[in-house]
Amino acid sequence: MFDKNEQNTRRKFEDPWITENGKRRARVALKSPKILWFNTGTLCNIKCQNCYIKSSPTNNALVYISANEVSEYLDQLVTQKWPVAEIGLTGGEPFMNPEILGIIERCLNRNYVVLILTNAMQPMMRKNIKEGLVKLNKLFPYKIKLRISLDHFKAIQHDTERGLGAFEKTLQGMDWLRDTNISTSVAGRTIWGETELETRAGYSKLFKKRRYAIDANDPTDTILFPEINENIETPEITNDCWNKLEKDPDTVMCSYSRMVVKRNGMKKPVVLACTLITTSSEFELGYTLKEAEVDVSLNHATCSKFCVLGGASCSH
Numbered sequence: 001m002f003d004k005n006e007q008n009t010r011r012k013f014e015d016p017w018i019t020e021n022g023k024r025r026a027r028v029a030l031k032s033p034k035i036l037w038f039n040t041g042t043l044c045n046i047k048c049q050n051c052y053i054k055s056s057p058t059n060n061a062l063v064y065i066s067a068n069e070v071s072e073y074l075d076q077l078v079t080q081k082w083p084v085a086e087i088g089l090t091g092g093e094p095f096m097n098p099e100i101l102g103i104i105e106r107c108l109n110r111n112y113v114v115l116i117l118t119n120a121m122q123p124m125m126r127k128n129i130k131e132g133l134v135k136l137n138k139l140f141p142y143k144i145k146l147r148i149s150l151d152h153f154k155a156i157q158h159d160t161e162r163g164l165g166a167f168e169k170t171l172q173g174m175d176w177l178r179d180t181n182i183s184t185s186v187a188g189r190t191i192w193g194e195t196e197l198e199t200r201a202g203y204s205k206l207f208k209k210r211r212y213a214i215d216a217n218d219p220t221d222t223i224l225f226p227e228i229n230e231n232i233e234t235p236e237i238t239n240d241c242w243n244k245l246e247k248d249p250d251t252v253m254c255s256y257s258r259m260v261v262k263r264n265g266m267k268k269p270v271v272l273a274c275t276l277i278t279t280s281s282e283f284e285l286g287y288t289l290k291e292a293e294v295d296v297s298l299n300h301a302t303c304s305k306f307c308v309l310g311g312a313s314c315s316h
């Protein structure tokens, strides 16, 4: 039993082992890693209202990771025998990283599926990137998957988040992806006061009109993310919560993935527990995948709001 006298002095999300009320905090083991993420850098060509990682044209808190650094972790995947099938690339805007094509190619050469989270705007639409993507897609058919951030199926909502004209530019990028047969899915948001049915019907109409091979009713093809509102209070997740909520810890992202990032000013990249918490040192697990094989303590409001109570798995 925990000392009851300690309860009043402890604050929420303070102790990695014990909650404010003296209960054992929920922890998640890395059971069977399926995906390894790389953050390619936080710089982005735009600045969205609610970017969870606060990317912008000036935010370089996470700097561009290099192709050689990525290769070192691909080697470690083999050494550690992680059964990973997919490499995820997120930013910022991954197509701003000057070594992005080399990074994608190195992952493909090792037979991984490469999932890239992008806004499909100007960085992707540059001549050299388009040529590189076409070439790699021919060499490695069905292995490159782009997930496009399209916050809503209407311009007015999307542009409220991303700036005037952003919707049209993203659709131009998606038109190009359609014409080049590069596999595409969409990440939308659920902040518009609509039912899921209404949202999916809206996307379905748009995809049909633009002839996109994306199924608006398939939650793996059209992924709808809840917002992470930092100002809303959320309960801590105790070990008992799994049973009470009938939630399996193996469904939470940190049970099957990790993310490699390179912090500005640091010589080497580090491995984080997941893609969602990038600023807290507590979720930094070490320099190597071996060091990152530890259990993760759900000691952050995002764990509660987004993963356990919100039910989502990833974001861009």
Ligand code: SF4
Pocket (backbone or CB within 6 Å): 044, 045, 046, 047, 048, 050, 051, 052, 053, 054, 055, 056, 091, 092, 093, 119, 149, 316
């Ligand atoms: S949400 Fe995506 S597109 Fe928008 S600023 Fe963040 S990284 Fe860039």
Ligand code: SF4
Pocket (backbone or CB within 6 Å): 028, 252, 253, 254, 255, 273, 274, 275, 276, 277, 283, 296, 298, 300, 302, 303, 304, 306, 307, 308
């Ligand atoms: S935010 Fe989610 S995936 Fe990340 S450590 Fe917390 S529970 Fe795990």
